[in-house]
Amino acid sequence: MGFGFGDIYLVRDGEISRSLLNLTYLNILDLSYNSFHVTIPTFIGSLTELSYLDLSYSSFNGTIPRCIGSLRELRQIDLSNNSLYGTIPPEFGNLTNLQYLDLSNVGRCRVENIEWLSHLSLLEDLRMDGISLATTNHWVDAILSLPKLTHLSLGGCELSQVVYPYSSSFLNSSSSSSSIESLHLGNNNLNSSMYRWLLPLTTNNLCSLDLSGNMLDGIPKYLGNLCSLVSLNFSDNSAIIKFLDFLTNLSGCTSLTLADLSAYGSQFTGSLSDEIQKFSSLDYLDLSDNHLNGSISEKLWELPWLQTLDLSFNNHRVPSTYHLSNISYVKYLDLSSCKLLGPRFPKWIHTFKNLYHLDLSNTGISDTIPLEFWDVWPYPLTYLNLSSNNISGKVPDLFLIFDAYSVIDLSSNSFYGPIPKFSFEMESINLSRNKFSGGISFICQAVYGFLLFLDLSHNSLSGQLPDCLWNFDSLTVLNLGHNNFFGRLPPSIGSMIQLQVLYLYDNNFSGEFLISLDLGANKFSDNVPVWIGENLSGLNVLILRSNKFFGTIPLELCHLANLQILDLSMNSLHGSIPSCLSNLTSMLHQGGFSQDVLFYERIRGYATRAGIYVDQALIEWQGVEREFFSTLKLLKAIDLSSNNLTGQIPYQITNLSDLIALNLSKNELSGEIPQKIGEMINLEILDLSRNSFSGRIPSSMSHMSFLNYLDLSYNNFSRRIPTSTQLQSFQPSRYNGNAHLCGPPLTKKCPGDEPELPPIIGKSEGNREDTDDELMGWFYIGGGMGFVTRFWIACGVLLFNRRGRHAFFQFYESFKDWVYVKVVVFIANLQ
Structure with a gap:
């Protein structure tokens, strides 16, 4: 383990050796990416010369020792991604030379009083994702007291409100100016009232802003005037927003600098209109899983720098033809689960000469795929998904179309003919639920490969499995079910040492069992x-x-x-x-x-x-x-x-x-x-x-x-x-x-x-048999109702929900007692 003085190894059997105490001159200690499963040893506090301490990704548990506050020479400290708990010790405020502090995802930790943060005047990078700040209402004041802070990440910190007006004098002092360039506030409980305290943090130095996973109903116009903003993440916000209003509020100088806009999983409505052409610097646009409808503006394709576009899972109507005046430079295109206008295969796809990722799955295409589709790619694809349509036609050999480690999914269509020959350097191939026929002996041409996933199920394939499956020693999933294969399984199937799923159901295999x-x-x-x-x-x-x-x-x-x-x-x-x-x-x-x-x-x-x-x-x-x-x-x-x-x-x-x-x-x-x-x-x-x-x-x-x-x-x-x-x-x-x-x-x-019931007043002995029958009828009705209720709940929602099953049967026992009381009262009334 490098400590700045050569490679010294002081970790044995998952524990940290106390011989570290003899290295009090250490200034760099890196124990990251281990599996200690122990508490952070308190003797680390004796290494007072440390300027760099990295304990990240090492399965430390317990609390953060207060002795870390003794390491006054620290410039950088990283405790991220461990299993710690408890309060962040205020002794961190003693580390006045600190420039980098990463406490993100340390475990179940919280801050009760954040005043210590204001003492770290040299801090430039602060990451506290996953630390609870639910009881800390004055954290904005503390942040504004850090004049050199450029990166702030507070994702998932249970932020909901800030006391306003601010309780300290930071806003009125000359030092309270923000130099933050990157601000991450995702996955909190923030609503639009947060913008009143966000304003002091969002000066024109801001380049990256993450507001995802909150409850915001839009953005204020002042964000459109952030002339340095390059990246904005507005994903997974729950309020319904008109997309045109959203773009309008960003249409200041931000529209000229914004390169990355992520807004997937929000509640945008309306269409993707011509307003998008104002955002001429867009390189990355993800509007997937919203409620956008109407036609997609042709201006979108004319954005000169756009390379990644994801509009999947919307209600767009994508024209089957576009009249594009310029060649699009889009490389990543996902229109899955949108609807194309008309069932024809979109020929305008051919103008996208730079694509390496194309997803047109579940888009309502019902057409024969043109042969030229397979010939237009000057560069190999890494991902192609045309699944869940009704596309027919033959598929040519795929050797030259796909790159190494690539993925193709043509499942659930009407492709026919022989299985196309493919490169065994691909990673995933799914041709299931089509009309492919013939054998698969061509797979013996493979010498080596990286193929991990192969699904040819639900076709009309036949013949015997060729005895060359040792070529697939990386394969993890093999599904050949619902075909017409026959004969014995070849011995080479035992060479598929990484296989986790083998599905051969509904074929005509026979002979001795192998694996x-x-x-x-x-x-x-x-x-x-x-x-x-x-x-x-x-x-x-x-x-x-x-x-x-x-x-x-x-x-x-x-x-x-x-x-x-x-x-x-x-x-x-x-x-x-x-x-x-x-x-x-x-x-x-x-x-x-x-x-x-x-x-x-x-x-x-x-x-x-x-x-x-x-x-x-x-x-x-x-x-x-x-x-x-x-x-x-x-x-x-x-x-x-x-x-x-x-x-x-x-x-x-x-x-x-x-x-x-x-x-x-x-x-x-x-x-x-x-x-x-x-x-x-x-x-x-x-x-x-x-x-x-x-x-x-x-x-x-x-x-x-x-x-x-x-x-x-x-x-x-x-x-x-x-x-x-x-x-x-x-x-x-x-x-x-x-x-x-x-x-x-x-x-x-x-x-x-034979039961002996007490005499019933006003009833003859002959009527007792009627009463017995009536009581027995009540018993069986109650039992039958209980059985029907339990049967449908168990077979439905609660079949594999253990907690649900326990809750249900606790209810059932209470219901049983209620039925018993009702029967007793019924008998008493008869008397």
Whole structure:
């Protein structure tokens, strides 16, 4: 670690060595980008010669030690991006030589009294993003006392108001003049009243202003007179604003200097009119996700310096033809989810010779793409998205059109013909949901590449997978589902060492099993290979349902500690259920998949791995096959149904306390249900039907308050069904085929169950039977209503919302008590 005296390493096993105390002459200490997970050691305060201290991005926790105030020689200090908490110590005011102070995103910290800031008269750069200033009403005074301050960042500081008029004498002193060039006030709670105190901070020195993420209903005209303003961020403001009024207030000398205008996710209305031509310096314009309508002015394309334009997710009507007098220099163009005038493909796109990023997805195009479209690019594209239209035609080979690490998405159209040959140096290719046909043997021409994402699903592709998949050792997502591929999976599929999602559903693959995430609904016939558990330790989902696997369930599957979905249903497996399934620890704890899978987000023409790929799987849920998408990662389920399994349910399986669905139906299992099954308190689906279970239904099941689907039918259960609102709320058919079972909701009464009701005044004995029937009717109506309510809520909004489920069933228990009181009052009234 460099400290200014050569490379000295004083970090061992995640801790900072006290031998730093012997280096009191140090003037530079940089411990950034480590993983200490410890408090900032107080002995740092002894390094009194330090002029530079950087502890950023190092997972420090605890509070900021007051001893930092002893480092009076400090010129720069950076504590950003840690996990600290508590009050920012006022001892920072002792650092009178400080020029740079970065406390942004330090954790859950706050400032209670900001007076210490006014002592830092040499400060030039102050960053306090994420520090709570909610109780500090005089921070403007403190800022104005810093004559050399040029950069101020207070994003997400819970700013809402400032005491006005100002309480100190700073505004009246000759020193209270702002030299701020960059001001960031985004993501606070500011409304337009803030402009009265913003004015002293926004002199003509101001170059960059960020007002995003507030509640502003426009901008004042004085901002249009800031003749040095180059960048303005007005994004994510919640008030409705006429865009023409916004431009008019900026139309002073600011219109000649403004190069960067971001206003995405606001509430702009009106059209993009000719007024935009006044902003002749615009280089970057982002008006996406607003409510703009009408036609886009042709003057927009004539802005001489405009290179980045994002108008996506508006109600624009984009003409299919433009008469452009000059060549546009736009490089980044996003018109996605706007509507083109007419369904024709816009030929004016051909005049944009400098494009590297083009997004026309979901724009209502219904046309054949002209062949010249693929020939007009003098420079390779890095991003092309034409998805979710109705574009037809053949796609030529893409070798020369796209650059390395580029992204193409032509999904959900009507393209046909063979899959176009593409460069394996691309990063993401999505050609799904089209009419492409033929094979994909051309992929063997790849020698190496960077391809991470390939989706060819929902086409008419056929043939065998070529045995050259070792060329795709970087591939993370491969989706070939819903095609006509057949034959065995090639051995080289095992060389795809980075693969996280493999989707081959609905093909005609056969032969021995090799490697999988979801290989359901094929014709694989073999033992479930033990190396799945030995080599795929990071697997979250294993779905082999509806194949021809035979043999026993291998114990090695118990090594898959991250597994949350295990579906081996509809095969020919035999033997017992392994007791070691209790080792699937992800089913013991709340939470979703521990690791994210590749997802591409478009940022300035580059593909970035910024989130998760929305996986999908067909799973039997409450007796019906359903397709899960974004909620898949929250599901925790075991489905071993429709096999030939024998023996008892291992009692260890009851340790899977966070399991949501357990389906063991249609096997040859026997014995009693484990008595502790009620400890699986999060179970919502339990299906043990069509086996040979016997004995009592465990009384602990009365505590399973989240059950909304239960099927115990066609077994050999006996005795009384345990009493609980939950178990009695299910239809009697869920208990059918158990000849010795009795008690509600079955009509068969248990021995000694004849109720003795008190005599009813004014009623004959013959009327008592009518009363009994009426009471029983009330009971079943209440139970039925409860079941219907729970069923639809559980299957709908609350299916994967744990907090919602708990809140609902707390309500349900209260509702149950209310029904009980009503029944008692009803009986009393009858008497």
